[in-house]
Each structure stands twice: as C-alpha cells, then as structure tokens.
Amino acid sequence: MRGIALFGKVHILDTTLRDGEQTPGVSLNLEEKLDIARHLDALGVDVIEAGSVVTSEGERGAMKAVAAEGLRAEICSYVRARTEDVDLALECDLDSVHLVVPVSDLHIRSKLRSDRDSVMRSAVEVTEYARAHGLVVELSGEDASRADEPFLRSIYLAGIDAGAERLCYCDTVGVLVPEKAFEVFSRLSDLPAPVSVHCHDDFGMATANTVSALRGGAAMAHVTVNGIGERGGNTSLEEVVMTLQSLYGIKTEIRSGDLYAISRLVSRLTGIPVAPNKAIVGENAFTHEAGIHVHGLIADTATYEPIHPETVGRKRRIVLGKHAGRSSVELALRELGIECEKRELAEILSRVKELGDKGKRVTDADLQTIAEIVLSIQKEPKVKLEEFTVVCGNRATPTASVKIAVNGTEMLEAGTGVGPVDAAINAIRRAISGVRDVRLEEYHVDAITGGTSALVEVWVTMAMGDRSITARGAGADIIMASVEAVLEGINRLMQLEEDG
Structure with missing residues (x-):
C-alpha cells in the first residue's frame, strides 16, 4: 500500500472530492471525479480523499476508478466507526481510510446518543480492523475544537495503540481561533503520531486557523480547491499553500503555477463560481483599476501585488472605470498597440471616466473603440x-x-x-x-x-x-x-x- 511519512515537512490532504462535493447542489460523476483527481495528483497533493464509500454504489465506482489510475497520491475514503464501512473501502482498493469519530460531548450525546466509553471502543475496534486488512488509518476527532482535550488525547493514544498512523483534529463548525489553534497543536505535537488539521470556514478563519495549527506542530492540512464545502466551506488549498510559501517561507510539494488552472476546473465541474474578490484565484486578485495603483505597478509591481501573478498561473489585468488614471489608460493602450499624444490621451481618459461614472467597466473592446474614435477626430x-x-x-x-x-x-x-x-x-x-x-x-x-x-x-x-x-x-x-x-x-x- 502507498503511505506517506508525515514528519519533516507540511503535507496536504485534499478533500475536494468528499467534503467539497458535500456543498449543497454539487454532484460529480465518475469522469468528473477522475478529471479532478488527475489534476490534484499533478498538482502535488499527498493524499486525495476521493469520497465516502457509504454514499452510494456510484460513488464507490468512481472511487475505485480513481484508485485504479495509478496516481502518485495516496487515495483515501471517509469512513465511520463501523467495520462494514472499512469493508466497502477494501472493495474499492483504496490506500487509506479517514476514520471519523465524534469526540465532543455534544456530538456524542446528541448525534450518537452514546457515551465516551462506547466511542472509544468503536474507534479502537475499527482502527484495528482496518489495519489488520492493510489500510493506512487516519483517526479523526470530529468536533475536536469543542471537545474535552484530555478525552481527545486519550482517544488519540488509544488509536495509536490500535495501529493508527495519523491523527486528525477537526474544527467541524469553524469555532476555532488562531491563538487556540497554535496552543492546542503545540500540545498535541508531542503525541507519537503526526496530527492533521481539518478546518471549516464558518467564521472566515479556516486559513488562519490552519496556518496557526501548522505553525504549532500540525503535520498535514486538510483542504479543498477554492475552499468549497458545506455551509461556509473548508480551508482553501490555494490560500494555505501561498500563505505558507509567500509569508512564512515554508515550501510544500504543491506546484503553485497550476493553482489557477485547477481552481477554474473545479469551479466549472461543480458549477460553483469563484467570488471575484477571492484570494489568489478570484478574478480581481491581480486586477487593477485605480490610477495611483497602476502608476505604482509601472514603477514596481511589488507596490500593489504581494506575489507575481505568474506564480499561481495568473496574468495581471488592468481594467478601466471611473477610478482610472492616465497611467492606467496609457498602459492599457500600450497593450493594445495604440499610441497617442498627450492631448488625445486626455480625451480618451475623459471618455473612460464618463463611462465609469455611469457604472460601466470599460473593456478592451470599449477602449479600442474609444481610442479609434478620438484618434480619427480632426485636429x-x-x-x-x-x-x-x-x-x-x-x-x-x-x-x-x-x-x-x-x-x-x-x-x-x-x-x-x-x-x-x-x-x-x-x-x-x-x-x-x-x-x-x-x-x-x-x-x-x-x-x-x-x-x-x-x-x-x-x-x-x-x-x-x-x-x-x-x-x-x-x-x-x-x-x-x-x-x-x-x-x-x-x-x-x-x-x-x-x-x-
């Protein structure tokens, strides 16, 4: 079986095909799952959580197809603490299982109508069963951020004794804060098995919490492309990778130049548009309008861009509207191969602003037409x-x-x-x-x-x-x-x- 050693560097588990697909209204067929899995593998993720084997027969067929692709990445399935789930995973020829057990008293009482001892026994039993059948086990504490930490630690230790090679701390409803994430993972990092972090974005802090957990000692981040997922979504793959790389100088195995391409692929196949102001992959991430910003970009792109757009497979765009300045229009005209004198440039700028005041964003076609009209007017x-x-x-x-x-x-x-x-x-x-x-x-x-x-x-x-x-x-x-x-x-x- 393929496994990964998680000590020494940050690893990435992508759950776009499982947690991401749980976004309301999203349903991927076999070919679409295969397409995304191939791109994730080429991107360099370490583990692909290809789905949940208990979902349906069609889901299992797609997961088995992904496993048969011979990808470099480890192929994983979400399973509950039930041996029958493990049997289904074995039928799909998967490498590992993401064994999720509720660990907060709220989930244990309200969802399972059970108790801590029963949860502990189930976690140990299913871990042993999966390991005995050759599967890598990542034992995951659901709602860990609201759990009693001593109990959580006791489940983790029991899981390690039962053969679990990895552990996971789930911030299931996004209530973790970065300060706590760092503190908790600083304490959990002394466990004899690596701990992953799995965050949700209900309060918009999934990326911050994930990065703080990694700084505190987490070995692997669970992410989705574009941050898709239930409710507010999951931790965004592209945000974590580029934050680590650009702000902390921490390298991953992710080929950052392919981030935009896979973002567009996942958006197209899931039907979920990416917000224009989405970090890294949103259409406005490297788009500039304000004249003072463009003037700065002409002097040095670092003035208003924290990274080069090419780093993530993007290109810089200059758009024109009421905030445009002379530099913006001049640069945009230059890219269209149009040269003009100062007086003509002033008239073109005036017309651009006139359209901008009407709430219009001026496209390249608009600008070219305006320029041609102005340049053709008699002196x-x-x-x-x-x-x-x-x-x-x-x-x-x-x-x-x-x-x-x-x-x-x-x-x-x-x-x-x-x-x-x-x-x-x-x-x-x-x-x-x-x-x-x-x-x-x-x-x-x-x-x-x-x-x-x-x-x-x-x-x-x-x-x-x-x-x-x-x-x-x-x-x-x-x-x-x-x-x-x-x-x-x-x-x-x-x-x-x-x-x-």
Whole structure:
C-alpha cells in the first residue's frame, strides 16, 4: 500500500472530492471525479480523499476508478466507526481510510446518543480492523475544537495503540481561533503520531486557523480547491499553500503555477463560481483599476501585488472605470498597440471616466473603440458642437436644438424627428444647410458590450454632392454617439472638398 511519512515537512490532504462535493447542489460523476483527481495528483497533493464509500454504489465506482489510475497520491475514503464501512473501502482498493469519530460531548450525546466509553471502543475496534486488512488509518476527532482535550488525547493514544498512523483534529463548525489553534497543536505535537488539521470556514478563519495549527506542530492540512464545502466551506488549498510559501517561507510539494488552472476546473465541474474578490484565484486578485495603483505597478509591481501573478498561473489585468488614471489608460493602450499624444490621451481618459461614472467597466473592446474614435477626430474640426438639447416623451414630438460653430461662426437651429436621434441629426443638418448640403444615407448602431450601460458604436454614411463617407461615434449615450458620428462625417466631407 502507498503511505506517506508525515514528519519533516507540511503535507496536504485534499478533500475536494468528499467534503467539497458535500456543498449543497454539487454532484460529480465518475469522469468528473477522475478529471479532478488527475489534476490534484499533478498538482502535488499527498493524499486525495476521493469520497465516502457509504454514499452510494456510484460513488464507490468512481472511487475505485480513481484508485485504479495509478496516481502518485495516496487515495483515501471517509469512513465511520463501523467495520462494514472499512469493508466497502477494501472493495474499492483504496490506500487509506479517514476514520471519523465524534469526540465532543455534544456530538456524542446528541448525534450518537452514546457515551465516551462506547466511542472509544468503536474507534479502537475499527482502527484495528482496518489495519489488520492493510489500510493506512487516519483517526479523526470530529468536533475536536469543542471537545474535552484530555478525552481527545486519550482517544488519540488509544488509536495509536490500535495501529493508527495519523491523527486528525477537526474544527467541524469553524469555532476555532488562531491563538487556540497554535496552543492546542503545540500540545498535541508531542503525541507519537503526526496530527492533521481539518478546518471549516464558518467564521472566515479556516486559513488562519490552519496556518496557526501548522505553525504549532500540525503535520498535514486538510483542504479543498477554492475552499468549497458545506455551509461556509473548508480551508482553501490555494490560500494555505501561498500563505505558507509567500509569508512564512515554508515550501510544500504543491506546484503553485497550476493553482489557477485547477481552481477554474473545479469551479466549472461543480458549477460553483469563484467570488471575484477571492484570494489568489478570484478574478480581481491581480486586477487593477485605480490610477495611483497602476502608476505604482509601472514603477514596481511589488507596490500593489504581494506575489507575481505568474506564480499561481495568473496574468495581471488592468481594467478601466471611473477610478482610472492616465497611467492606467496609457498602459492599457500600450497593450493594445495604440499610441497617442498627450492631448488625445486626455480625451480618451475623459471618455473612460464618463463611462465609469455611469457604472460601466470599460473593456478592451470599449477602449479600442474609444481610442479609434478620438484618434480619427480632426485636429481642427470645421464643424464643432457647442451646445445640444433633446426633448422627447410619450406624447411629445421628439425635438432637438443644437448650437454649432461652422468655421468659427455660431449657428443655432432646431429639428424634429420620429425619435430623439432623428431629431438631433435633422437639427445638425438644418444648422449647416446654409453652408453645405449634407445627407444621411445609412445609419447603424451596435452595442460593444452587454447591459443597459453598454458602450454603443454608431456608424453613419454621410453624403455631400457625389461624395460619401462612413464615420462613427461611440459612447454610453446613443444620442451623443450619433451626433458625434454625424459631425465626424461632415468634417471629413468638408476636409475632402477642401483638399480637392
């Protein structure tokens, strides 16, 4: 049988396929379990708790398939203190059992309706039975964080005498605190067998408690990918590994560069999305918007990133919104291969902030469209918008008024139409009618991204005499984007006429 020696370094038992799958609504089939198990093995975990053999026949089939994969990791099953559970584990050709026995008086009385002596006898009997059949045994105290510590120690010692190679302390409902975790494991570390720590995240302290337990002497951490599990979830694999590695300088065998990939895999197969602000693997973990932060990143990424994103298989992202600064926009444009002058950059930044104030996050597609619009605008437009107003309602005829400057001369005009966009375009055409006769031949609008605040791109074909030209405008306001497109078309037509 495969076993692991737990002295000398921190080891990892991953229970995504057992405790993680107990997340409400999650049910993995055989192929999905195999896929996750292969990735966990490649990641470098020491033990894979592949499920609970008492769950169902289908569960046992999946666990037997995982055991038959020939993985490097030890393959384990959760079992109760019953010999029939051990028999099922043996049928699945597993390496070890995670033998869980309630140890708090609350669980012993209320759940088992039993007593301490009976629990002790069952733990010893099943441990001996499993060891006699060649299984590695990790004897686990359920609800240990609310148990009487002398009784817990007596169960552990009896289990060791019965052949248990490992022990586990379970913070079943997440009531442990880091200070106590360190103290308890400092005391338990004198036991003649290594002790694992298994924490739940009901109060958001699973990672802190696990790390404190490891510092106190725990030999192995029980974790799940993305911290999934019942109620508030379990200790997060990626958080523990990177906290140990980056903050304490403690290495594990985990290949940290694969953490993001397995996070996405587990999220996809379980259907549980990862919170954007989730540490290490959340989409925002290496995403920056605030201008002052991006300015710092350009100088030195360590200013606002505790680790390089590539360390966990990530990439840095710059997103734009109302908090964006010149550095953010400049860097994002550079990544898109767009160069511009300071005045153009200022206009692009202004438009980005305008969208941000409307609650819109500006995507790469948005930014590229905005930049292209700004860079295509004439340096000295012949027709320039000074003021613009539009009025419409369910009973009112849409009416627009515009004040424009044509070659420096101000003109004020109004127009009506079948809608506010039509009214605005008609007002502009009337305003310049004494100077040029322009026609709108085609009009088309696209939403660059989804949502009611999406950036819209307006394409128009404007004609003057026998010449026509296509122009475009963009913005969160379809009327202003349309006005911008029409004015750009008029300016380009007039420039063409002047150039001959």
